[in-house]
Amino acid sequence: MSKPGKGVVKAEPAPIELDFARTALVIIDMQRDFLEPGGFGETLGNDVSQLSRAVKPVAAVLAAARENGLLVIHTREGHLPDLSDAPPAKVERGAPSLRIGDPGPMGRILIRGEAGHDIVPALYPLKSEIVIDKPGKGAFYATELGAVLKQHGIENLVVCGVTTEVCVHTTIREGNDRGYRCVALADGCASYFPEFHDLGLKMIKAQGGIFGWVSDSASLLEALAAARMAS
Template sequence: MNSANTALLLIDFQRDFCAPGGYADQCAGIEWVRPIIPYAQRALEAARQHGMRIIHTRENYAPDLSDCPATKLRCSERAGARYGSEGPMGRIMIRGEYGNDIIDELAPQPGETVLDKSSYGAFLTTPLDQILKENGITHLALAGVTADVCVHTTLREAADRGYVCYYLKDAISAFDPAVRTACENLVVQEGSVWGVLTEVQDFVSALTENHIEGTHP
């Protein structure tokens, strides 16, 4: 792994997904996400130490929900926490609300990119692809939530654009453990079609040893 052409992409580590009272907590609790945060912290620390480009994303929508499709509103309501409804950290999934910001443990530092997206994937509604290309990034290390929605959507968008992706499985989770495992298994199907299935420790080691262990594409 070359830190000059690899970016760490931290997907939606927001209070709405990771803290008490947020969207995820109202839908399924947060026991599924809290264990991965120390792993994401370790990946972030290593990326900073090696001068990697770091990109954070936040899923969010305008206060009037004009950029949120009705299908998403219906799905979120069925899940247990309608987008835009009031919660203990402000309106759920709304841009600018306290609950929509990134958790303190993974708070961005000056110089790190923060992208707001009104989509599950990180490419569709942001300049992510342009930023990566302008900075010579060809490889992405992915961590975040949720595995089956925003992470896998972004992973597939990236693969379609030709990026080599490292899926840091101990820093990625989903509400359902079976779904999390299925998402990991999907990465390595058809000759590892979506990228490299690996762990944070391998990522950290790769930054100093210029290689990465795991299942390669």
């Protein structure tokens, strides 16, 4: 499959030209444990329905990425069954109704291989797509993501998923420090706290784009379509 060439994506603080052959779509932690009742997000007292608004925009972008042959990477936050990669400081933090590793309605909370750890059906990865299992908030920490991006010659990351101010933000910060041009899709991200979502996006694009650019699904789809027609 031939990939589209370069396209200009409407974004803030300024439009950004992306070489789509060197661009990866990174979908952060769209997991049942975060988006569905009974998962880790709800154990923390959150309204998990706040995250569902990102599913439709992400699905549209995912379909376009597949159609245009972009590299697609899904991430999942979770831990080994013996919790050897889950620091006590993380497991013990806060006052959830269930802690990481405890049995829940979708299996053990935030444990790899359990139903709750997996990605929601609407965005489920194809067998050909890369799934990065990460023990922390950022997708680069203790994972193979950096090596995968280098192997595929990736320079630009289009990032979406949940939650905006935690795992999405951390991944964009990590990517920025590693020299990647990072674009967050505003409507493809969501938070349990709408005000954190808004502030998180403002922080990314502040000061001339200190961490990256902020766009939306419609703008990316428009740029992809234009680049496809031009190629």
